[in-house]
Amino acid sequence: MTALATPEKTRARGVAPTAGLRRPRRYGRALLYVALLLGAIPTILPFVWLVRSALMTDTQMFVAPPEWIPDPFQWSNFGEALTAQPFGLYLLNTVIIAVVCVIGTVFTCSVAAFSFARLRWKGRNVVFALLLTGVMLPYAVTIIPTFVMWQELGAIDTFVPLTVPAWFAGAGGGVFNVFLLRQFFLTIPFELDEAAYIDGASPWRVYWTVVMPLSRPAIVVVTIFTFIGTWNDFLGPLLYLQDESKYTLSLGLASFQSVFITQWGYLMAASAAVIAPIVALFFFLQRYFIEGVTLTGIKN
Amino acid sequence: MRRFEARWGVLMALPAILGFVIFTVGPMIASFFFSLTDWQVGGQPSFVGLDNYTALADDALFWKSLSATTYYTLGAVPLTLLVSFAVAMLLNQKVRGLALWRTIFYLPTLVPAIANVVLWIWIFNPDFGLLNSLLRQAGLPTSQWVYSEEMAVPSLIIMSTWGFGNTMVIFLAGLQGVPRHLYEAVSIDGGGPWRRFWHVTLPMMTPTIFYNLVVGVVGTFQVFTQAYVMTEGGPNQATLFYVYYIFRKAFTESEMGYASALAWVLFMIIMVVTFLMFRNARRWVYYEMAGAR
Numbered sequence: 252m253t254a255l256a257t258p259e260k261t262r263a264r265g266v267a268p269t270a271g272l273r274r275p276r277r278y279g280r281a282l283l284y285v286a287l288l289l290g291a292i293p294t295i296l297p298f299v300w301l302v303r304s305a306l307m308t309d310t311q312m313f314v315a316p317p318e319w320i321p322d323p324f325q326w327s328n329f330g331e332a333l334t335a336q337p338f339g340l341y342l343l344n345t346v347i348i349a350v351v352c353v354i355g356t357v358f359t360c361s362v363a364a365f366s367f368a369r370l371r372w373k374g375r376n377v378v379f380a381l382l383l384t385g386v387m388l389p390y391a392v393t394i395i396p397t398f399v400m401w402q403e404l405g406a407i408d409t410f411v412p413l414t415v416p417a418w419f420a421g422a423g424g425g426v427f428n429v430f431l432l433r434q435f436f437l438t439i440p441f442e443l444d445e446a447a448y449i450d451g452a453s454p455w456r457v458y459w460t461v462v463m464p465l466s467r468p469a470i471v472v473v474t475i476f477t478f479i480g481t482w483n484d485f486l487g488p489l490l491y492l493q494d495e496s497k498y499t500l501s502l503g504l505a506s507f508q509s510v511f512i513t514q515w516g517y518l519m520a521a522s523a524a525v526i527a528p529i530v531a532l533f534f535f536l537q538r539y540f541i542e543g544v545t546l547t548g549i550k551n
Numbered sequence: 552m553r554r555f556e557a558r559w560g561v562l563m564a565l566p567a568i569l570g571f572v573i574f575t576v577g578p579m580i581a582s583f584f585f586s587l588t589d590w591q592v593g594g595q596p597s598f599v600g601l602d603n604y605t606a607l608a609d610d611a612l613f614w615k616s617l618s619a620t621t622y623y624t625l626g627a628v629p630l631t632l633l634v635s636f637a638v639a640m641l642l643n644q645k646v647r648g649l650a651l652w653r654t655i656f657y658l659p660t661l662v663p664a665i666a667n668v669v670l671w672i673w674i675f676n677p678d679f680g681l682l683n684s685l686l687r688q689a690g691l692p693t694s695q696w697v698y699s700e701e702m703a704v705p706s707l708i709i710m711s712t713w714g715f716g717n718t719m720v721i722f723l724a725g726l727q728g729v730p731r732h733l734y735e736a737v738s739i740d741g742g743g744p745w746r747r748f749w750h751v752t753l754p755m756m757t758p759t760i761f762y763n764l765v766v767g768v769v770g771t772f773q774v775f776t777q778a779y780v781m782t783e784g785g786p787n788q789a790t791l792f793y794v795y796y797i798f799r800k801a802f803t804e805s806e807m808g809y810a811s812a813l814a815w816v817l818f819m820i821i822m823v824v825t826f827l828m829f830r831n832a833r834r835w836v837y838y839e840m841a842g843a844r
Binding site: 283284286287290291293294295296297298300301304312313315316317359360362363365366367370371372373375378381382385387388389390391392393394395396397398399400416418419420421425426429453454455458479482483485486489490500501502504505508515518519521522525526529530533534537540541 | 555556557559560561562563564566567568569570571573574575577578579581582585634637638641642644646650652653654655656657658659661662663664665666668669670671672673674676678679681684687688713720769772773775776779780793794797798801802807810811814815817818821825
């Protein structure tokens with residue numbers, strides 16, 4: 252981040268800092284923050300709009316020019332919206348699906364990544380290259396046959412189609428996790444494995460006691476992104492879940508929206524409630540988020 | 552080398568390999584065979600050869616969906632790249648409170664697609680929505696946004712640009728990886744900020760730009776949720792995005808054969824476009840480490 256600033260600094264020092272040279276630099280700094288603010292305001296505004304609408308009465312919402320501070324604060328919007336449909340149940344369903352997917356993805360992807368990174372077997376590299384082609388595949392090509400398959404297996408309206416693929420290394424786009432973990436595993440010294448093998452350890456033991464404990468950052472990244480991906484998934488639940496008692500938060504919010512189509516206070520309250528957990532998670536794990544996104548970009 | 556190593560190797564890779572066969576290769580092949588049939592759900596598929604594909608050429612909605620999706624992609628991808636690159640450049644200066652700024656710009660990407668849609672329906676509301684309220688206060692002309700045929704796609708482009716945070720973080724990481732000595736070299740030669748940007752930053756960033764471009768194009772070409780929840784493809788099919796059209800054919804009209812043909816055409820389009828982008832990349836993407844890779 253200092254890449255740009257440093258050369259300028261050294262130059263300024265060499266030229267002798269006169270007042271004339273300093274002032275434009277200060278203007279430059281001010282300009283920089285003005286530009287950032289100009290970008291930040293439209294980014295934040297929709298959130299402000301969301302929160303203020305979630306806390307307003309309908310009468311206050313429909314005035315022109317718009318008011319920004321709710322008066323009174325209509326906290327009951329949250330209570331009424333979240334009890335109008337069983338959002339607690341949706342939350343539970345979402346958490347169940349997300350947790351099962353995270354465990355499955357982390358386990359099967361890390362095991363495969365271990366095999367591709369640290370075990371030698373014939374055809375390994377070819378198989379790995381083949382798997383990677385799955386990352387670029389448009390999901391639309393596979394949804395119809397996959398749907399038909401689950402229908403034949405009688406798995407419609409269960410969590411099976413939403414969770415089982417995760418236990419096969421995420422399937423499809425999830426292969427990216429294998430790639431990410433493999434890259435990370437390759438950075439761990441191979442001498443550790445050798446030492447363990449000499450002590451008579453099995454590859455499983457090396458995976459579990461040597462490689463995994465050293466790979467926590469990569470595991471956290473895969474966990475976060477799988478969790479978010481499952482939490483936010485809409486098409487999957489839309490295709491496979493029918494009974495309202497099995498809805499996820501996303502699907503629940505969509506059906507809520509179609510019922511309370513113009514009840515903006517309720518709609519915003521429900522949306523805010525669906526967004527809040529993810530945002531909270533982000534604030535706790537911020538470093539890993541940014542690291543994770545960065546990792547996905549750089550490794551390509 | 553060791554025999555047990557090979558056995559364990561295959562065993563541990565097995566879930567991934569099976570997943571690839573069951574959930575990727577299998578469905579792809581099946582999808583191709585479906586596309587050669589006339590198949591209503593509940594009935595028996597009957598083989599029709601390439602009829603579905605030839606029917607596509609006369610399907611006005613197919614062309615409509617193709618042009619709507621292309622329009623959306625051509626708008627959303629460059630705009631997102633531009634905005635996220637600009638903001639990343641700003642954040643790459645010595646900014647105080649970097650973590651806070653980064654958080655602000657990243658936040659929109661966390662919003663679940665469906666909550667995003669619900670929020671933006673309200674923002675686009677012509678009477679009391681955020682956008683028109685602000686425009687009216689500023690004395691500017693208002694718009695019908697997603698409710699008008701002309702503005703529907705541009706509206707969705709604006710909405711998608713709001714989520715530029717992911718792209719921005721990748722750009723930021725790229726910018727921080729540009730070797731400092733290159734900037735110093737330009738400065739020593741008397742080059743100013745513009746030169747530094749043009750002769751160092753931009754060339755060094757081309758691989759990152761290329762990555763974001765490919766991911767962006769492939770991603771936006773498969774836009775679905777907005778069309779499904781927000782506009783239902785309207786008004787007057789203006790936002791009939793391709794994947795939404797596939798969904799409608801397959802799961803509303805239950806024409807599985809025709810929908811599969813649509814899906815395969817999408818697959819081929821994406822492959823061709825990706826291939827062209829990669830081939831074209833040789834001309835403008837600069838890989839310093841080309842030999843080392």
